Amino acid sequence: MARRTNELTIEELSVVNTTKVVKEIDFKTALSLFVDDCEIRNLRPQTIQYYKNELSVFYKILKEQDIILSMDTIAKDHIKRNVILYMKEKGLQTVSINTRLRAIRAFFNFLHREKYIKDNPLNDIKLLKDRRKVVETFTKEQLQKLFNQPNLRSFVGVRDYTFMLLLLETGVRVSELQGVCVQDILWNESKLHIRNTKTYKERLVPIQLKMKNQLQKYIQIRGVMETDSLFVTLDGEPMSKRQFQNRVTYYGKQADMNSVRCSCHTFRHTFAKLSVKNGAGIFELQQILGHTSMEMVRVYVNLFSDDVMDKHKTFSPLINLNFRM
Structure with a gap:
């Protein structure tokens, strides 16, 4: 076999210089x-x-x-x-x-x-445009129906009543609720420590006296257990996301509520709606809900603020027109 030359050919150099x-x-x-x-x-x-x-x-x-x-x-x-x-x-x-x-x-x-492929087939491919749907929320009447469903003479009923109240009071995601432990309730500060967040940024969410009183009742009934998880099953195991969701769906069916999606996330939207109507600002909402951007918070404010409705009474084009009605 003839001895090869030390200098690389053009073809060989192209192999050396390839990024693949x-x-x-x-x-x-x-x-x-x-x-x-x-x-x-x-x-x-x-x-x-x-x-x-x-x-x-x-x-x-x-x-x-x-x-x-x-x-x-x-x-x-x-x-x-x-x-x-x-x-x-x-x-x-x-x-x-x-x-x-x-x-x-x-x-x-x-x-x-990481240079496992030369070209990225997703370059310049955008997400499909979609119509932004109106955010579904519970009305006060629907909330009353839901909270009337749990049997407060049973452990499961008291537990479910309590976690639904907590969803409404704090607007937390169901994945965050799943991660709440007994020691995450900061009684003296009237706050709930949310650790298992979507963004990895822990946050403190305020809770008021009514919520604290209900939590105290539930914890007393819950008793001492091996798990630290706040919400547990009859077997003493931490509740899963699916179990939280199934309970809300179940109560929605019991209340014959077909006009709105009965889910844990609907409680989150409802928290945002009621908070905006009660005067919550955009920065307070962002902090409590744990959003990294203002986009969704602005949607809530734009949808649920009464300011636009009130101001429309003063600038409606029909005010000074004398059409036959």
């Missing part, structure tokens, strides 16, 4: 690398599970169309035609498509950033 590190990375390997990166960045378990679920469905969508490609050969057209249009044809709602696209984008952004 891994060739033909398959989905399973890519997903494993992405999940490892999520773990390193200390993302919430719920967020990591969301990525796993949505990306598994993404790969399933491609397989259903007999598209079995390595991640570095998936192109923008695959995303447009074989993912977005495919989901639309299957009748998925815009919000569901956008939820999946966010996960796919995070996945390919990671692969491109």
